[in-house]
Amino acid sequence: MSRDGERRLYAAWRNPDGLIRPVGILTRQTIDDGDVYRFVYLKAAEKFDGFRCLPGLPELHDVYESHELFPVFHNRLMPRSRPDYEDFLQRLALDIETDPFGVLIRCEGWRATDRIEVFAHPERTSDGGLTMLFFVRGIRHLDGASEAICELQPGDALELMDEPTNPVNPRALRLRAGSARFVGWVPDCLVDTVHELRELDASVEVS
Structure with missing residues (x-):
């Protein structure tokens, strides 16, 4: 930090x-x-x-x-x-x-x-948590992702979804909007960090 x-x-x-x-x-x-x-x-x-x-x-x-x-x-x-x-x-x-x-x-x-x-x-945030900015990846590979992103508002929560069948990275994490449509993936360079935090039972939120 x-x-x-x-x-x-x-x-x-x-x-x-x-x-x-x-x-x-x-x-x-x-x-x-x-x-x-x-x-x-x-x-x-x-x-x-x-x-x-x-x-x-x-x-x-x-x-x-x-x-x-x-x-x-x-x-x-x-x-x-x-x-x-x-x-x-x-x-x-x-x-x-x-x-x-x-x-x-x-x-x-x-x-x-x-x-x-x-x-x-x-x-480090004021309440003792951690925050990190990143761009969602792979939007062009998901039908409807661009439209789903246009419907998002600042602060909307995204759901992390494991994707063990991903042919490039079995630890890949897809992001799903409230519309039940996928909007992309967590960047590969951050995937291990997110998995480590979840293994420690830390709360991980994406918005």
Whole structure:
């Protein structure tokens, strides 16, 4: 979990089969004279067949620090100079004052030209729980999912459904709306975390 003045996100890599796995952690810490960014690879990155280190961060066992957001992450942000930048933030439910790190967490930094993306690190809530933002995956593979999503309202609960027959990941978790229609899947990079929380009898809510 993050300390005061510190935010984190996971860097993830998508393999050719479409599975997404975390490979590193990017941290931004705000100090008196500005921000400090730190990136480290996770040990699990060494086990991913075909994985290559992120551009500009070439060594698996090094610790990288900078006062500027590393280019491999900065280049995933829409330039503020674009005329549609404010509309982009509105679609992400962010305001124009949101800092680049916050935008990166919300938009997940996905690009069609590579296998890299990011997702939010869990953050502690005021009541002692954990919260995490993510985009539902696989909408295009489910008939009626887009229509069901359009009917959802902020705060509507989604039901987690195990899918042991999933051909890609037997631990996959589908999400069902109150309309009894499926709207997508929990991202693969979060599936193990959700299973672990449920095994601990923790309450897991998706909305």
